[in-house]
Amino acid sequence: MDLEDDGELMLRYARGDMRAFEVLYERHRGGLYRYLSRHTRNPEAANDLFQEVWSKVIASRDRYEPRAKFQTFLYRIAHNCFVDYCRRASVRAEVSGDGEEDWQTSLPAPDDDQPDTRAERAQVLARYKAALTALPSEQRDVFLLYEESGLTLEEIAVITAVGPETAKSRLRYAVSKLRQALGAAHAALEPMVKVIPERGR
Amino acid sequence: MSGSEHHDPLEPPPELDRIIIGKARKAIQGARPAPLYRAPKWALSAGLAITVVISLAVVLLMGLHSKHQKELAARAALINQLVAEAPQSKRIRLPPIRTEPWPPVVAASNKAPVAGATAHPITDKARNRLARVAVAASRSRVEAESIEAGPLAAPPPAAPAERPEASTWLGQIEKLRGEGHTAEAEQETKRFRETYPAYPVPHDASSTAGRAQ
Numbered sequence: 001m002d003l004e005d006d007g008e009l010m011l012r013y014a015r016g017d018m019r020a021f022e023v024l025y026e027r028h029r030g031g032l033y034r035y036l037s038r039h040t041r042n043p044e045a046a047n048d049l050f051q052e053v054w055s056k057v058i059a060s061r062d063r064y065e066p067r068a069k070f071q072t073f074l075y076r077i078a079h080n081c082f083v084d085y086c087r088r089a090s091v092r093a094e095v096s097g098d099g100e101e102d103w104q105t106s107l108p109a110p111d112d113d114q115p116d117t118r119a120e121r122a123q124v125l126a127r128y129k130a131a132l133t134a135l136p137s138e139q140r141d142v143f144l145l146y147e148e149s150g151l152t153l154e155e156i157a158v159i160t161a162v163g164p165e166t167a168k169s170r171l172r173y174a175v176s177k178l179r180q181a182l183g184a185a186h187a188a189l190e191p192m193v194k195v196i197p198e199r200g201r
Numbered sequence: 202m203s204g205s206e207h208h209d210p211l212e213p214p215p216e217l218d219r220i221i222i223g224k225a226r227k228a229i230q231g232a233r234p235a236p237l238y239r240a241p242k243w244a245l246s247a248g249l250a251i252t253v254v255i256s257l258a259v260v261l262l263m264g265l266h267s268k269h270q271k272e273l274a275a276r277a278a279l280i281n282q283l284v285a286e287a288p289q290s291k292r293i294r295l296p297p298i299r300t301e302p303w304p305p306v307v308a309a310s311n312k313a314p315v316a317g318a319t320a321h322p323i324t325d326k327a328r329n330r331l332a333r334v335a336v337a338a339s340r341s342r343v344e345a346e347s348i349e350a351g352p353l354a355a356p357p358p359a360a361p362a363e364r365p366e367a368s369t370w371l372g373q374i375e376k377l378r379g380e381g382h383t384a385e386a387e388q389e390t391k392r393f394r395e396t397y398p399a400y401p402v403p404h405d406a407s408s409t410a411g412r413a414q
Contacts, residue, residue, distance in 0.1 A: 013229070021225045025218075033213040043210065050213055054221045058228045 007066030014061040025054070028071070032078055035148040038132070039082050039141070049085055053078045068158075075149045076159045079141065086137075124182065131181030135174050142167055143174040367393070367400050 004020075006027065012020035032053065037046040056077050064073070132140060138160070145156045157167035365373065370393050377386040394402065 013225070016229045018226055018229060022222065025221065025225070029213050029218065030211075034211045037211055047214065047217055050217060051221060055224060058221075058225050061228070 005066075006070030007064075010057075010061065010064050010070055011066065014064060021058075024070070028074055031148045031150065032074065035075070035078060035144050036082065038144050038148070040085070041133075045085060045089075049078070049081050052081050056081070069151070069155065071149055071151055072155045072158060075145060075151060075155075079145070079159050082141075127182055128178070131178045134181070135177060139170045139174040139177075142170040143178075146171055367397050370396075371402070 004023070006024060009020040009024045013024065033046065033050050036049045036053070037043065040046045040049065053074070057074060132143075135143065141160060142156055145151060145159060146153070149156075151159070153167050153171065154164050156171075157164040160167060162170075370389070374386050374389045374393065377383075377389060390402065393400075
C-alpha cells in the first residue's frame with residue numbers, strides 16, 4: 001500500500017477508504033509541517049495553517065482529479081494558506097521575532113553530539129536562521145518548497161504562480177545568499193539543508 | 202505519527218494528528234459512498250453514438266422490409282386481378298414446349314402462300330413474336346391459378362397430344378384447303394381458334410369464303 005500513488009490514495013479516500021487517507025497523511029505530514037513551521041516561525045500559526053491545509057484537502061476530496069501530482073495540489077493549498085495568513089495578520093514583523101528556541105532544536109542532531117560540537121552547531125544554526133530570515137519572502141518560499149516538498153522547480157513555479165525561470169532564479173539567489181551567510185560552515189549543515197549542494201538547476 | 206512526550210518542533214503535535222484524522226474520518230462517515238467504477242468521460246458520447254447507429258440500421262432494415270412486402274402484395278393483387286378478369290372458358294392453354302429451334306412456321310407458310318397474305322401483311326417473325334407473348338401471358342395466368350390453388354394444386358393440364366403445334370396445325374389446315382376439303386378446313390380452323398385464341402390466323406372464314414368463290 002505504501003508504494004501506491006498519492007493520487008490513487010486520494011481517490012480511494014474520496015470513495016470512503018479511511019486507511020488510504022492515513023497513508024497519505026503519514027507521507028506528507030512531516031514535510032508540510034516543516035514548510036509551514038519554517039515559513040511562519042511560529043508554532044501556533046504553523047499548527048493553525050497545518051490544520052487548515054488538511055481541512056481543505058479533506059473538503060475537496062470529491063472534486064480531486066489526479067491531473068497533477070498530489071504534492072503539487074497539497075503545497076499549492078499550503079502556499080495559498082500561508083499567503084492568506086500573511087495578509088490577515090500582517091505577520092512580517094511578528095515572524096521575524098518569535099520562535100528563537102525552536103530554531104535551536106529544529107534541525108536533526110549529528111551523531112557526535114559532544115558539548116563543543118553542539119556549541120558549534122548552535123552557532124551555525126543561528127547563522128542559518130538569520131540568513132533564512134533575511135531572505136526575501138519569495139526566495140524563502142521557493143527555497144522552503146524545494147527543501148521540504150521534494151517538488152521540481154516547474155511544480156514550484158506552478159504553485160507560486162510564476163514562470164519556471166523566475167522560480168529557478170529565486171532558488172539560485174536564495175542558495176547563494178545562504179552560502180554567503182554560512183561561509184565555510186555550510187558543509188556542516190549540508191546533511192540538514194539539502195538544497196545547498198547544486199540541486200537547483 | 203509521533204506519539205512521544207517530547208514534541209519535535211518540526212513535526213506536527215500528536216493532538217493535531219488526532220484532530221485531522223478525526224476530521225477526515227468524520228467527513229466520510231455518513232457520506233454516500235462513491236461508486237467504485239467511474240466510467241471514462243467518452244463512454245457516454247460513445248454509447249449514444251452507437252445507440253443512434255443501431256437505431257438507424259434497424260429503421261432502415263424495417264423500411265426495406267416493408268417496401269419489399271408492399272411490392273409482393275402489389276404483385277399478388279395484380280395476379281389476382283388478372284386471374285379474376287379472365288373467364289374460365291377463355292383461359293389460354295399452354296402450347297407444348299418446343300424443342301426444335303424457333304420458328305418452324307416458315308416452311309409451312311412458304312409451302313402454302315395464300316392470297317390473304319397480302320390482306321394480312323403479318324410476317325412469320327411477327328407472328329412468332331405474338332405467339333411468344335401469348336404463351337407468356339397464358340403461363341402467367343396458369344402460375345396465378347397455381348398460386349390461388351396453393352402449393353398442393355395439380356399442375357396445369359398439358360395440351361392434348363392429338364393437337365399439333367400451332368404452325369403445324371395451320372399448315373395442315375392450309376393443306377386441307379389446298380386439297381379442296383373446305384368444310385374440314387373450316388372445322389379445323391374453328392378448333393384451332395378455340396385452342397389458340399391469341400394466335401393470329403392469316404386465313405379467316407371470310408378469306409376462305411372468298412377463295413372458295
